[in-house]
Amino acid sequence: MTDPAPEPAGPASMRHLLHGDRLRHLTRLDRLLDLPCFDRGPLTGPAEARHEQTYSRLRALGLDAGGSLALHRDRSRLLTALEWAATVDPGLFLTALVHFSVVTCTLAELGRPGEGLAPLVEDLDAMDAVGGILITELGNGSSHLGPATEARYHHAGRTFTLHTPDPEAAKFMAPGGSPGRSRIAVVYAKLLVDDREHGVFPFAVRLRHGATTAPGVRITPLPPTSLVPLDYAVISFDGTPVPYDGWLRDSADITDDGRFEDPLDGSGHRLVRSLLASAHASVGAATGQAAAARAAVAIALRYSGGRTTMGRLAPRLPVLEYRTQQEDLYSALARAYAATFLVNEERERFVRGVHSRPPAAGGTPPTWAPWSAAHRDLALAKAWTSRTLEQVAAVCRQRCGAQGVLSMNRITDYEDLARIFHAAAGDTLLIHLDAGKSLLAEPPPPTAELPAGPLDVADPHTAIRLARLRESRLHTDLARRLDEATGAGSGLRHQEPDEFAVWNPLLPGLVDLAVAHTKRVVLERFQRQADALTGSPDRPALATLHHLLSLDSIEEDLGWHLEHADLTPEEGRLVHSARPRALAGVHTHLPALLNTLALPPARLGAPIGQPDWLGAVLDSAQH
Template sequence: MPLEPLPTATRDEIQRLVHGTCDPVFLSELHQALTTGLPDDSGGRQLLHRLGLLGDTLPHDLFEDPARLAAAHAWVAATDPSLCLAALVHHLLCLGSIIQLGDGADEVTGRIKALRSGRAKGVYLITEAGSANSHLATRTRAELDPETGEFTLHTPDVQAAKFGSAGTLDIPQTAVVLARLFTDGTDRGVFAFVADLTDDAGLLPGVEVSSPIGLGALPLDYVQVRFHQVRLPHAHWLADGASIAPDGAFHDPAGSVERRLQRTLRVGQGLWATMPAVAAATSRQSAVQAVTYAQARSTRGKLAPGVPLLTYRTQQRAVLGALADAFALTCAAHGARVLWEESRTASGDQSGAEMGFSPWTAVHQPLAAYKAAAVRLAARVSAECQRRCGFSGHLDANRLAAYHGFHHAFDAAGGDNQLIFYDIGRALAEAGTTGQATDPTPPAAGTPPTSAYWWPAVARRHQHDLTRHLVEQSRAGDLGSPFERWNPLLEDAGLLGEIYANALVAEDVTRTLAGIRDRELADALRALAALHGVTAARRWSGPLLALETLRPADIQALSDAADELCDEILPHLPLLTEAFAHPDDIAPTACDPALAAEGAWTRGGTA
């Protein structure tokens, strides 16, 4: 840590970088909410208490301040990843659906108040356990009773059972359930419905849950849920502008069953826009722990007995590379949040493409890409930091395993990353076949990989090269069914979607650098930005070489470039670790095995 306090201007700029537009008063309230003593109750009551404390820090209009919403969940992720997942579902998916898709009916407003205050836990039930891609073929039914105006929610068979974190049966739980609406026997598309699952006495009539489903990487109350002719008031239909006239005439502004699903799922945009901030927070904390560990840990290797672990180049490239990736995710958090704000105020169709393997890119292609890229990179960062901290990295007290489990689980949760990349890659290639692809500007002649601007240009160039390659392959192959055409090309399509997402992050990094005014901070961040690019290029070396986006000599030069950048970063580590770390009572900043045993020693033979 710096020996002297940081200048006020530097500290203010760091806060804007890490926390966006959040003011210090909010951050102080958030800090207090996450460190307030909790009741002795375990399980559901404690969870409700913590959700209530967190909700108290958020604005009354949950979505009026995306920066505050993102920062709150980012801090929770650094504190307790399991709580973060519960909070993301509670606020962004359950409450988000009710607020954004509902019409403000009094009966549903009461559910909003209970969820906001922590008197009920929010659940989101979308995935059906019995089939892949179930989001595209929801089978849970909600049938209108024309005489009463109520809906009957029903699970047709065991394959249509919903999967979710709804197993805390001793507290009130309110779910948003995605179901296929039928009126007069006609399929009207997938809508969201509000259904109470439990009250203080347990499960409500018609709701059935399985025994708990264990998931060690992310311990929550997972179960399967089935509905047996559960009656829902008409107001519990989150109609999103659709209506049913007294004579039974149905009207939906979406215009089609497919567009209805896209509109119903648009609440996912808030989750995708928030996940980069969450990923950045856990990655910064992981990297700070790994750096601190490598600085303090002396080695006994024969090459140089007694030197700090961070003296080794391999350790520098790994842990400073993690710090660089954490900075890139911090920049992506800003980019995703701005994009979400723009999408919320824009009119017209915000979808990215037609539905393919999943609905996510059709809802919003860039935001889905941000989510997929962010959680995959954060999982890689936490895993690398855990590995570089040896035994200490596996201790529960240091949370690196929990951070990795959280993001590794989100590779499939919240929209499957690989399916997102497949769909993006296929959409980009299809655009290329119609002449819509643009030829990017290559890196300026002589631009070294130690420049922060080198990797964004390389990434966009590789995206262009891979798009052209896929277009050529798709034209050369059998032009039969879409499956026959794309099945052999999906691996490359996934790579194209992934490099598109990586390029979004890379460009956010250069935009962030352009706004930094403090000289020392700018110097440190420029080196981090370049190291992120070098680290990414080394990771992508195979595909880059395969399409000759880079030459073997370019790849060979990356190790020397990484070492040069590590030398630039090392003097700035006190500034960077202070800037990136959460307070010690929120999350540990030192990955020390002694901390786990502090206060727990027992000596034999004492009275």
């Protein structure tokens, strides 16, 4: 395989804006596709064969990088590997995200060296064991905040034992049901010292060594699922021993005389710190889903450009010439670009180690889940890309007709990935609830008056102004309702209000505020990328896509803006009438926009995404 063409000299190019300097590394990873474990032929027989293939691919990916620790130390390389994995195999991506970004990170960052921890780190690093995270509990909603699983400290031997006190506390949905492969898990449990709780901590536990299950560990495989099929299981503990250094204690300690010490006073702060890897999981999930969205739309556009129809209006015309195909797929392309620009800025900050102060640092612990408190911007990016991937993949599946529903064409795999990630790496709803609550505690975004006269809907700044206005009004309205519910400033409050009664009516508004905030950020970041192409020959192509995205954004909230008199019905009609010109512009520049995605057919693997898609489909059928 050859390296991609060098970037043109002079002003920035679209390809550089979309991919940075990652293309050479992605091309190098494509060499893994020649390994037997990456064979694209259909698997027959029991589900264990597919699971074994997934874990063999994970091992190959890790060894190619020099081990888990090498990826942990090189954040840019890690995210690029995850981006590649999401394009090639969503099951591999989910497994790699947990193994590298969560388990390896947690052991390396929160663990303290010791004889018990060292062999676990070595096995993870050498890819001799698969890492998993055990946090969600079967019968306890929001168990991330308060797991029922117990880690009891025994002072005589300075050890711990893990206990599942009841069936509801069993850890749920973690892969690990297939026997015969070594497993190491990060288990989240409440620490008990002399029967006193001291917050939630992670513990490094060897669940299985080869075919031997660890003492006190019970693994019950779950029935197979078609969505990102892995060997999911329910796992419980009955006195499972953990050495002292298996406690991933960070800055906490238990003194020689049995006294617990922790500089992070307060369970909220400790919980957020214990979930340090959630920021890694969020940025990794966002990166992979943005890559999957690009892959889905690339497959659909290539197929639509080569698929002809015998429709009586124009026999033998490619379906991409039809306006119905353009309406859906060009908007999907704009969403994929926008999600990528959103993620690129977050991953750049993450690689540089630049993090905004999490809301919980000021003393307010998370209310529903810890993800937004650990890092709000990354959590919101993950939630946005889940939504984007689900929308993009669904449209691509529909517009590819019968071919779109075939698993071999990959689009359904990408759609399933989005469905999984509405819950994985932080539940989307809970992320929005906590993010909305933290946004409400901050000043609303500054807005400017809309200009007098009809709006220029062709100007992308119009969409940004409207997005800022909507976010600010949602913020103001929620703040007013909160003050009314609590009696703040009225002098009428004589007792503390019931927290649930206060917040429950506001929950849908918190979600709306969080989504509106992210949408405004997405539009602003796309604008910055478009501005960066000033003087570049690529600017007209990106400008047409930018125009379409802006119109889509206004149209999505058009009813709300009409209700609040931000727009007139005539301006609403202007939005509709501007759309054909935007679509025509994207159609003209589609070759450049599609080429910028830089997705070689071998990496996509989908028969309908190949240059000779008909021959590829027939070849797949023969196998």
